Amino acid sequence: MAIDSSLPSxxxxxxxxxxxxxxxxxxxxxxxxxxxxxxxxxAEILGQNANTEYLQRFNLDGASDRDTFKSKIPVxxxxxxxxxxxxxxxxxxxxxFCSHPISEFLTSSGTSAGERKLMPTIxxxxxxxxxxxxxxxxxxxxxxxxxxxxxxxxxxxxxxxxKTPGGLVARPVLTSYYKSDQFxxxxxxxxxxxxxxxxxxxxxxxxxxxxxxxxxxxxMREQVLxxxxxxxxxxxxxxRFLQLNWRQLAHDISTGLLNPRITDRFIQERMKKILLEPxxxxxxxxxxxxxxxxxxxxxxxxxxNTKYLDVIVTGAMAQYIPLLDFYSGGLxxxxxxxxxxxCYFGLNLKPMNxxxxxxxxxxxxxxxxxxxxxxxxxxxxxxxxxxxxxxxxADVEVGKEYExxxxxxxxxxxxxxxxxxxxxxxxxxAPQFKFIRRKNVLLSIDADKTDExxxxxxxxNAYALLRDFDTTVVEYTSFADTKTxxxxxxxxxxxxxxxxxxxxxGEVLEKCCLVMEESMNSVYRQCRVADNSVGPLExxxxxxxxxxxxxxxxxxxxxxxxxxxxxxxxxxxxxxxxLDSRVVSAHFSPVPPHWTPERRV
Ligand code: AMP
Numbered sequence: 001m002a003i004d005s006s007l008p009s010x011x012x013x014x015x016x017x018x019x020x021x022x023x024x025x026x027x028x029x030x031x032x033x034x035x036x037x038x039x040x041x042x043a044e045i046l047g048q049n050a051n052t053e054y055l056q057r058f059n060l061d062g063a064s065d066r067d068t069f070k071s072k073i074p075v076x077x078x079x080x081x082x083x084x085x086x087x088x089x090x091x092x093x094x095x096x097f098c099s100h101p102i103s104e105f106l107t108s109s110g111t112s113a114g115e116r117k118l119m120p121t122i123x124x125x126x127x128x129x130x131x132x133x134x135x136x137x138x139x140x141x142x143x144x145x146x147x148x149x150x151x152x153x154x155x156x157x158x159x160x161x162x163k164t165p166g167g168l169v170a171r172p173v174l175t176s177y178y179k180s181d182q183f184x185x186x187x188x189x190x191x192x193x194x195x196x197x198x199x200x201x202x203x204x205x206x207x208x209x210x211x212x213x214x215x216x217x218x219x220m221r222e223q224v225l226x227x228x229x230x231x232x233x234x235x236x237x238x239x240r241f242l243q244l245n246w247r248q249l250a251h252d253i254s255t256g257l258l259n260p261r262i263t264d265r266f267i268q269e270r271m272k273k274i275l276l277e278p279x280x281x282x283x284x285x286x287x288x289x290x291x292x293x294x295x296x297x298x299x300x301x302x303x304x305n306t307k308y309l310d311v312i313v314t315g316a317m318a319q320y321i322p323l324l325d326f327y328s329g330g331l332x333x334x335x336x337x338x339x340x341x342x343c344y345f346g347l348n349l350k351p352m353n354x355x356x357x358x359x360x361x362x363x364x365x366x367x368x369x370x371x372x373x374x375x376x377x378x379x380x381x382x383x384x385x386x387x388x389x390x391x392x393x394a395d396v397e398v399g400k401e402y403e404x405x406x407x408x409x410x411x412x413x414x415x416x417x418x419x420x421x422x423x424x425x426x427x428x429x430a431p432q433f434k435f436i437r438r439k440n441v442l443l444s445i446d447a448d449k450t451d452e453x454x455x456x457x458x459x460x461n462a463y464a465l466l467r468d469f470d471t472t473v474v475e476y477t478s479f480a481d482t483k484t485x486x487x488x489x490x491x492x493x494x495x496x497x498x499x500x501x502x503x504x505x506g507e508v509l510e511k512c513c514l515v516m517e518e519s520m521n522s523v524y525r526q527c528r529v530a531d532n533s534v535g536p537l538e539x540x541x542x543x544x545x546x547x548x549x550x551x552x553x554x555x556x557x558x559x560x561x562x563x564x565x566x567x568x569x570x571x572x573x574x575x576x577x578x579l580d581s582r583v584v585s586a587h588f589s590p591v592p593p594h595w596t597p598e599r600r601v
Contacts, residue, residue, distance in 0.1 A: 020138035027135060027349070030365055031430035035394035037364040042066060045368060045409055052095045054084065054413060066392070074384040075372070075405055075414045078110075078117050085118050091166025097411025098122055105170040108341035109447040110418060110438075111521040114454075115599045118170055119341045121410045128366060128409065129173075130182055132344045135363075136336045137191045143334075143352045144307050148190035150225035152310065153217040153303065155238045156194075156201045157209055160530060160597035173341045174230065178202060195220045197274065199266040206531055208262050210241050215249055215259075216274060217303070218286060224303040228310025232320035232333075233446040233487070235311050237533055239298065239327055240485040246290035254283030297329040308332040313355045314435045316444040319482050319571075321355055335360075338435060342417055343367045343408045349427055359424040359432035362393060367409065369393045371402035374420050387414070396423045396431045403439065442569040443480045445487040446533035448524040452568050458519035459491065462512040469508065470498040475547035478569045479576055481538070486527075488535035491516065492570075492579050494547050506587055513537045513589035525595035536589040546582040550575060 030037055046064035049055055058072045074080070084096050089105065100122040107116035141147060158178050161171035169176075177183055178201055186192075194201075200212035217224060229235040242249070252259050256278040258271050289301050300306055309328055312335045313321050324333060334351030337344070338360035346362040353359075362369055370390035372380050382388055396402060404417045418440070421433035440451040459476055466472065472495070479490040491513075497503035504512075517528065517537050527534040547566055553575065555561055570576055 020141060023135050023138035024142075027139070027361075027363075028428065030363055031361060031428035034364045034428070034430040035392065038368055038393050039066065041365060042069060042368040042407065045407060048409070049095075049097070049099050049411055052097055052099055052411060054097050054411065069407075070370075070389050071387060073413050074387050075370075075382050075390065075416060077416050078112050081412075081415070082112060085120065088120055089118060089164035089166055089168065089170075091164075093166075097413075098409075100124065100410075102168060102410075104168055104176060105164060106173045106176060106341040107170050109172075109449060109523050111449070111523055114521045116170075116522060117341070118164070119410070119412070121176075125408075125410055126177070126180060126182060129177065129339075129344045132337065132339070132347065132363060132366065135347055139347065139349055140334065140336065140351055141191070143350075147225055147307075150223045150305060151193045151195045151220060153195045153213075153220075153224045153227045154310065155210065155213055155229040155234055156196060157206060157234075157531075158202055158204060159526070160204060162597045162599065173339075195224060197267070197270045199264070199270040203264045203267055205264065208264050208267060210238065211245065211249075211259060211262060212267050212271065214238065214242055214245070215252060215271075218249060218253065218282070219274060219279075221282075221303050222305065225305055226308055226310050227299055227303055227306050227328075230312065231446065232311045232313045232317040232324055233533060235309065236320055236323055236327075236485050237446075239295075242290065242298075243295070246286060250283040250286045250290075253286065254278055254280050296326055299328040300331065306331060308334055308352075310334065310336065312336075314338075314358050315437060316441065316449075318355060319480065319487075323482070323485075338362075338433075340417060340419075342412055342415060343406045345369075345404075345406075349432070359434050361427050361430055361432045364393055364430060368407040370405040370407075370414065371396050371421075372405060372416070374401040374403050390414075393431065394429055398423045398425060398431075401436060443478055443489055445480055445482065445489070446527050446531065448521075448527045448534055450489070450520065450524060454521060455568060458516040461519045462515045465508060465512050465515060466495075466504055469502060469504040471504055472496045474544075475566050477547075477550075477567055477579070479571065479579075480569075484535055486533050486535045489537045490540055491537065492540050492542050492546075492583075494542050494544060496544075506585065509539050509541070509585070509587040510590045513539050513587055514591065514593065517589050517593035520593070522595065522600065525593045526597075529592045529595040536592075538589075539587045540579070540583045541585045541587075542579055542582040543584055546579065549578060549582070553578060 043064040046069060050062045060072055088096060088102055097120060102120040103123045104121060105118040106121050108119055110117050158175040159172050161169055161175060164170055184198060195216045196213040197216060200209050203209040229238060248259055256275055258268060258275055262268060309324060309331050311333060313333050314335045332352050333355055335348055335358045336351055337347045339345055344366055346360045348358055349361050370392060372390055380388060390405060401420055401422045404419045404421055406415050406417055407413050418438055420436040420439060422436050423431045424434050425432050441449045442452050442455055443450040455478060463473055474494040474496050477492050481488055481490045551564055554564060
């Protein structure tokens with residue numbers, strides 16, 4: 001691969017056009033003046049929201065300086081502000097968090113009481129997010145030139161949206177973006193031309209959307225210079241889709257006729273202009289590549305001009321790197337940006353670095369950022385009465401870990417995002433962060449995030465079914481199995497069956513799988529039902545005594561016998577192998593759980 005990942009600083013290389021030069025200049029200015037920009041951002045946010053109920057509740061009295069803010073405003077979690085959020089959802093239009101009207105709710109993949117968190121946002125935040133997007137290509141262009149000479153094959157999707165009782169739309173941030181005028185009427189930009197027609201991206205039916213995007217990607221295969229999805233799991237899902245649908249896709253290409261399962265009339269109209277006439281050569285090529293059992297390097301075989309995979313593989317997505325490497329022959333995987341529903345944070349200034357070397361530079365203009373030192377042995381006490389003095393963006397120290405806290409233009413004040421970051425170095429006076437992990441996430445396959453207490457609750461709900469069979473669960477653990485596409489949750493159960501003649505049947509254990517899935521949070525169930533991005537949950541029953549063996553193994557590696565607790569999630573290969581070697585039966589959820597976009601009350 002003729003891509004140089006060792007350029008010292010992107011800013012040293014001359015940019016090709018004025019727009020890019022301005023963007024790079026902007027990054028330089030922001031990062032050189034990190035602390036000053038942060039001070040101004042806070043003053044601007046507090047000035048804008050001085051008359052809000054929230055700031056008045058804490059007697060900020062119009063102050064907009066850091067000291068007063070830090071001494072009066074508590075550091076909060078979603079649960080702390082949830083009653084106020086509910087008021088907005090119910091229709092209260094008074095300025096609770098923000099003086100600007102709340103335009104919609106962004107639904108995060110993080111959940112509270114089993115439902116997606118609702119993040120109020122304002123119209124102008126869309127421009128701020130757009131600004132961050134506009135910085136990505138100028139940086140990328142420094143490492144991979146000529147991206148204006150072809151197209152990007154990106155698998156992009158919108159998700160279902162709902163209305164709150166008060167009439168505000170609630171949807172994920174990317175759905176909000178793809179449905180916005182900024183996206184739909186974006187001016188032509190040779191550096192951002194996608195193979196996917198907007199009609200396909202905007203189709204809510206995930207099969208029709210994916211099918212059309214894949215078909216267009218195949219039709220324009222020579223022009224594709226980068227292949228991507230938001231997260232790694234999304235790109236692998238697309239590869240799996242190709243595995244399952246290549247015959248039909250090749251059929252459409254060889255006949256020039258669109259698959260009759262594509263019934264969306266906007267897509268049909270658009271495809272009339274793209275799928276113009278039969279192309280038997282291309283169809284034969286696709287058949288030849290796809291009927292080959294070996295799918296190694298399939299991405300570069302089908303899209304030979306691909307220079308990189310544009311997917312995020314940091315954080316929970318790192319588990320997909322080996323598979324992406326297999327399918328792409330080890331193409332670079334730049335993780336371009338770090339963002340959330342609460343706030344878009346920043347970008348990766350060295351996108352060609354290897355995934356484990358990726359650091360994100362938080363752009364100081366995006367919001368006001370503070371950091372809670374993360375030292376598990378010495379946790380910071382966060383009193384509401386005496387708000388703590390947290391570390392400012394410019395003051396974090398290289399090598400230390402922190403939990404991110406944001407204050408946003410939309411009115412979130414000192415809000416704990418839940419991400420743990422480690423400072424790797426500075427670009428000018430702005431720190432760069434390695435994403436370490438999201439707090440409290442035990443299992444994650446796609447957008448789903450399951451924490452320990454959720455897993456405990458779901459397992460307990462399934463226990464109830466075992467009572468009739470005089471059976472109890474001695475011990476359990478879990479594993480995110482990403483060897484299947486889509487990946488799925490595995491729950492290892494060691495059972496104590498008191499009367500083996502009347503123990504639980506396979507059917508009962510399948511029901512247990514389903515009960516667990518029904519008890520999972522709404523993001524998990526949406527991934528299962530609407531997105532097909534998580535496969536059916538599996539229970540693997542292990543031989544009696546297996547968990548004792550796991551304990552022996554842990555102790556042999558230095559765990560304390562007195563303090564030993566069975567891990568609730570395993571990922572360490574020898575332990576997974578040990579568990580797998582003791583499996584006596586495996587059972588899958590027979591049907592998907594229940595899910596609708598409506599929130600459960
Ligand atoms: P959401 O609230 O659903 O928008 O998800 C935002 C969360 O996704 C962040 O708080 C992170 O935990 C995670 N995330 C976003 N971008 C990245 C990234 N580049 N690397 C790792 N995790 C990320």
